Amino acid sequence: MGEDNYVDILKQHLKTSVRKLKLGCQWVFQMDNDPKHTSKVVAKWLKDNKVKVLEWPSQSPDLNPIENVFVELKKRVRARRPTNLTQLHRLCQEEWSQIHPTYCGKLVEDYLKRLTQVKQFNGNATKY
Known part of the structure; x- marks a missing residue:
């Protein structure tokens, strides 16, 4: 892109x-x-x-809530076991539309915890 x-x-x-x-x-x-x-x-x-x-900041995946959304999307699509690219594309769209806004809101609400943990671990990987 x-x-x-x-x-x-x-x-x-x-x-x-x-x-x-x-x-x-x-x-x-x-x-x-x-x-x-x-x-x-x-x-x-x-x-x-x-x-x-x-x-x-560059190189900060633990600070980016969209990474959690992508993990959730991958988990949902993988569970449906697509067998070709057309099916994969369709399943990604279906599952993406099923991720509820409250899930995304929760990730944003937890942002302060995320920031605190990144600081505590001096920028190294966290549980997020």
């Missing part, structure tokens, strides 16, 4: 997701330091759309 694809995804889904998750006006967007995320094109779109972005 390139930076233009990423901007298209943001245009199509960011504000819709904010509404669905009922985040109100005081939300902060989190993304990692992938080059497409930090490109000038993306930075301009975020600035033009007044999206507040969380500063993010």
Whole structure:
């Protein structure tokens, strides 16, 4: 995926997701330091759309709740044992749509615990 694809995804889904998750006006967007995320094109779109972005250290998987969502998605899809790419794609979409917003909300609520543990372990791996 390139930076233009990423901007298209943001245009199509960011504000819709904010509404669905009922985040109100005081939300902060989190993304990692992938080059497409930090490109000038993306930075301009975020600035033009007044999206507040969380500063993010590189190489910090324990701080990224989406990693937990991906693990959950993989577990659900693997349990359904797809046998080809078409089925894998369909199952990923089905299972993704079944991950409830409260699950994601819980990951965000636990963020302070996550930060504390990363600090306690001096940036090394944690239980998250």
